[in-house]
Amino acid sequence: MAQELTRRELLALLGVSASMLTATVTRLSAQGNAAPGVLDVAVIGAGAAGLTAGFLLDRAGLDFQVFEAAAIHGGRAKKDNSLADFPLDMGGEWIHTTNLVLNSLSQDGQASRRATEWRPVTCDVSDGKRLYRDNSYALEWRGEHRFITTTWFDFFNDYMAKGIRDRIQLNAPVSGIDYSADPVLIHLAGGETVQARHVIVTIPLNVLKDGDIRFTPDLPRSKKRALKGAVMPDGLKLFMRFEDRFYPDMVLFEHEYETPEAELMFYNAALDKPTRQNILGLFAHGALATPFVKLSERQLVRKALRQLDELYGGAASPSYRGHVLQNWSKSPFHRGTYSYFSRSQPSTLGASIDGRVHFAGEAYNRHWDGEWGYMHVAARSAYDAVDEISG
Known part of the structure; x- marks a missing residue:
């Protein structure tokens, strides 16, 4: 594979650009907090997508928190x-x-x-x-x-996690997301409830399929059908x-x-x-x-x-x-390697719900490019989710 790409090819590959990031940061910063004690964004999972989302939200100057069920960040980057x-x-x-x-x-x-x-x-x-x-x-x-x-873990640790470690809460599994409320209510397994204007869900496919997080209202039928067609x-x-x-x-x-x-x-x-x-x-x-x-x-x-x-x-x-x-x-917080689609599309899984519950990760690629299961796709999907929040 060639080492040099044209600007158009690189943007097509990644789906984002520095100018797009700057525009997103400007729009998000202008939105501000809805109310005291309410996060702008709650990120569920501190893997490739979650750390990248935190990296972007930090650059936007937003109030956010990353909730990770495991005792260390990185997800399947280890x-x-x-x-x-x-x-x-x-x-x-x-x-x-x-x-x-x-x-x-x-x-x-x-x-x-x-x-x-x-x-x-x-x-x-x-x-x-x-x-x-x-x-x-x-x-x-x-x-x-x-x-x-180095490794993929080092990449996300050195670039994405470096400036947001104080925003990552470890050993904090999420048990429920109630988006019937405004703001959204995020229920932690330990009993704490967090409020946020937006949520980015980055949990692995099998964790989502197993119902570890209870959604209120329930997931839409389109997303449930997509889950059945993915393994x-x-x-x-x-x-x-x-x-x-x-x-x-x-x-x-x-x-x-x-x-x-x-x-x-x-x-x-x-x-x-x-x-x-x-x-x-x-x-x-x-x-x-x-x-x-x-x-x-x-x-x-x-x-x-x-x-x-x-x-x-x-x-x-x-x-x-x-x-x-x-x-x-x-691994209790992963339960498999990476996603595979035979009867559905990752773009359906990646679609947001109610404009406030967003998805990012290797299984939630919004692009119709046939790519999933890759670390760079997981990170790219975080760009898409943050851009989606910006409107």
Whole structure:
């Protein structure tokens, strides 16, 4: 993928621009608070979309608060520093577009320097009976980008969360949103009630589907239909450190997928990183992840090592030196990896309710561009939600 985009291409990619942001800030600042003790905006969730929304609202000078159910911000942007001598992306890892999108999302012209194109060369493929080399699969990944010495978590932490940490309330799950009232009432699980003129909901798809937040009135029929046509499948990320490198840049598997979004692959996580360590990643998603995510951590690691031993003549287990695991299916505030749409559109999920309840996140893309499930889409959707509030 080309490293340089025209201004028109970049705006089409992101859906926002610096001039649009300036106009939004001006309009929002002019609106002001409706009444003392009433927030301009309550943001539910401090993941990619929630942090970006807070970043924009702070620039607009509005009174807002971000409510996060977990004990740390970041959502599915999560990192680990314990296994390798470089940080590991335990959630979203790839930038599924040009790295220039980082500049636009952060409004910092230097942010793109954090990432480089991922350039795998070698790839083995297993058909269940034999292992064969087919490097053409690796070449298909050219154009994807990854962070060099940082992660997606660092990006949102350094750019979006930096100036709003005092506005983020952790361990604060929301149990209800009553938009029959004016202002909107946000009920916290701990018993507190917050009032706001607008609400931006950024919770993961499965959390919304499971009804953790009770809406009053109930969600519109169109949104309920869209929820039924969307899924957020099982998934996990496992990184293993080995003494020796016995594997190529990628290991893929031929399967009869139950859905197009079923995926299982091993990949060289140390590729393009400033390290001599051998770190192998396992990403499993969808139906292919389900047999893994139901296991205990010990069983899961043994299953992965056994699979590698079968492929590479027993080379994995003797060389194994440790691992880190993120089982996203068992994460209580996420319950899966990322969204997939087969019978509905993310634009329907992303539509606001009553002009006061807004949605942002990887599952709530308002653009008809076929994109969802990506970190940059989640952040871009926050721009859309804030612009929507501005009218």
